[in-house]
Amino acid sequence: MHAPIAEHARTFLPLTDAVFHLLLSLADGPAHGYGILLEVETRSDGAVRMGTGTLYSAVKRLRDQGLIADAPSPVHDDDPRRRYYALTRLGRVVLREEALRLDALVRFARRKSVFDTGDPG
């Protein structure tokens, strides 16, 4: 599994917040721009707010880098103008590698007991 693709994927790390959230929104399946923004907002309880410009800037870059790709509209969508985006295989691996990286960081932090100390409120 830790084939060259993971090596290649790691060259994209670390991801910016916007990119991570974007990729995460696509993890369950293709979505359109508005849907991505909605997902990010609800998932984070409004803590993460992404501007539309930032979103499409990220979309363009990720597509140029081959992490996401255009996807066909699902049959139930009534608006033919909407464009859907989906994770590519590389995109999925990048998302996983980033999640692993973050997880490892958090585990290091836990071992140092940083969660138990400090901020009282």
Add this chain to the structure above:
Amino acid sequence: MTDPRAPGPLRLLARLLPRDFRREFEAELLSVATRRVEQGRSGVVNESLDLLRTVVREHARRVASNVADYTRGGGEPMGTLTQDVRYALRMLWKTPVVSAIAAISLALGIAATASTMAMADGFIFSQVPWDDGDEIVSVTMRNPTRGVTTGGGLSAATFAAIDDSDLFAELALYTTSLANISEEGLDPEQVQHLTASPEFLDITRASPMVGRSFTERDAVEGAVPTVVLMHPFWERRYGADPSVVGRSMRMAGLTRTIVGVMPEDFELIPANVQVISPANFADQIDDHRRRFLGVGRLESGITTERANAEIATLQAGVASSTDPTLYEGWDVQVEYFSDTFPGPTDRRLIQILLAVSLFGLMIACANVANLLLGRAEQRQREVSVRTALGAGRDRILRQLLTESVVLAALAGAMGLALSRVLVGWFEVGMPAELPRSLYPELSAPVLILSCVVTLGAGVLFGLAPALHAVKGELRDTLTGARGGTAGRGRRRVRNAFVISEFAVALALLTGAGILVKAFQTISSGDSGFDAAGVMTFFVSPSNERYPDTPSLQALQRDALDALEARPEIARASLMSQLPRSRAAQVTFYDIDGHEPPARPSDFEANWIVASTGFAETLDVPMEQGRFFTDADGPETLPVAVISRAFADRHFADEDPIGQTLRLTRDQTGPAADGGRRIVGVIGDLPQQRLELNARPTPTVYVSADQTTLRTAAFAVEAASGPGGAMAGDAELARAAREAILSVDPGLPAGSMKTLETHVEEQLAGPTMIGVFVAGIGGIALLLAALGIYGVMAHSVVQRTREIGIRMAMGAERGTVVGMVARSGFSLVLVGMLAGMPIAWLMFRLIQSALGELTGVLSPLPPFLFVTAVLISVASIATLLPALRASRIRPARALGEE
């Protein structure tokens, strides 16, 4: 295409996105953003800000990837640019003469502008080189009726009165002089010595890098005398040895302890000071000699106006406590140092230089635009073909713009290289008293400004031709119809260029003519003395070793004898100042039996103390009577020699010999009672720096044996050696130095240089400016001539068909020449008329800068000369194409279309 419901700011911003981004995402981005705003999930402001960031980010990304592509060997977008640049270079190369002329004219314009800006940057915008230097005020005296508007000396008495007031937070008095230092193991040396109140260094906010500064205690009665060394002097004389602090040296007759060394970047004004020592001026309330300068910082809240008003009252008190005539006409002036330095004359000269170089750049730009316009026309067909083949209009525009930017970049590089040379050349002419911070320098702001000017000129002057080429008559050109007579509007533009070029050239050249003439007049004609083979130096004996007039006179006689005893030296003499000195000493006078002047200042003359050999050493002819001889001693009848100009002023109808002069400088001694008997009339020579040879100032000479002279300028003339050859400069200098040391081993000869070098140095500034302006004027003339030639040649080509028809109808060759020449001359004439008022303004500017110098000058001769030159140049530039037109063969001209 875009969502019509989208908020205006978003729509506007979206338009700024890069094209490929827009193509793909603009519609969707706007519709999503609109929906979010409508559903209250986001605000227009937030979305706009985010979009703005996106715009910037996307463009930056594009540039970055272009650069990356380029470094990788050319991707698509950058590929277009490299292609454009390559094509531009090829096109420029295709018309090498036109391109070279355009590039060179632009380069010259840029070089002139950049180097003058460097100079102006140093002079006008630089500050007093100390911390909070803009707070520094100078306290000096002025006497407007005597033409001293600032910078006159202050007396210690006035200083004491001012120092007692609450006007100043800090105040110091200082003066500079020559002093001799001696110490074991090192040669005695003459130095520039600054004596100042102990607070002086604190006012500069600088502290020594080694050792300590002065304190109040250093200036009290009986304190150990101390000195602080300036960095360059410490490096040179002591090899930068920090252990000199604490050592003793003798200076100006006192044994002093070196207590500190100033840091390298610390500069004084004047910048050639080498040693600083403290003095107590506050106690000298009875000293009314106006020979000091004040410097300080005002108490906060005190304006210079208020300070001046209050000091006027204090000064009135000082004047009433002594002989009031001592201060008659003099009042104290407090002003910000940055306003007084550099002086107004230098400031105006810089303004003239700036105006001149901007004019130069204007002509250069007009010329470049003109040339490019001409070429753009010739290339219309090419442009048309490319358009027809589907090249977008902005693509062609971009190509043409690239060409002018490439041209401007080439010119800019050449121009900046040239300006380095010019700046280096300016630097040589800077006087030693100026701090380095005022030296011209191609600093970052100057370079950036120059680059902006360069690129601006390139774009601006490339744009007009480019627009012309793209706009309008493209189809006409391609179809070939009426190509010859098209473009009336364009011709008007080019005509306007030629007219303005001639207008500016006229003004510039007239200005250059006046300046060059003015500076030439200074040194033109007979200077009245012969500087060849004369070596000069200064000797400044200390008060302690030579306390009185007899001891000074004895030393001077011994020194002259010792000098003349050397085989290398034919003659030696001394004088109070060398000819053409920066600050000439003056005296008022009365003449017995003559009506006294209404004001004492009406009878004012240069005051020169000289020894017996003066006239022979400098080869100044005696016109009447005699010069001083050994018979004129301290005990004999006080005598004076007057200059030709002096004699002309007062003794036009009578014999000056035997008349009696009373000089205000003779305040003590026997001369004050009996006056001085005039014994001779000597030829005129310029004593002041910018004095005209042709208009010498009246001068009175007094014998060194009959007055007191401490710091003396010596002049020695080389003797022919045994082989008949004159002693060389180095030989002469060594002989002089040794002779002086043989009289007093502690007495150095300083500022050793030939008289020729001295005169050259004094005239370097004006000469430099004159040459610079004349150079730019010459370039302007050349450019204007090229401009008109280009336009005329071009119009002849364009009118080939018309001329052909006329000739076919029987027009004479002469008629054709006349027709073409007339149209050219009318442009020149209009240009000249338009240039006259500008030339007049230029003259007034120069007049205000040079004042008296231009008093003798009329603007008319340079103006007429320049007009004649311009017209003859214009004639050639017009007639050549006109003659070509007359050789047009009708059949050929008609068949050509």
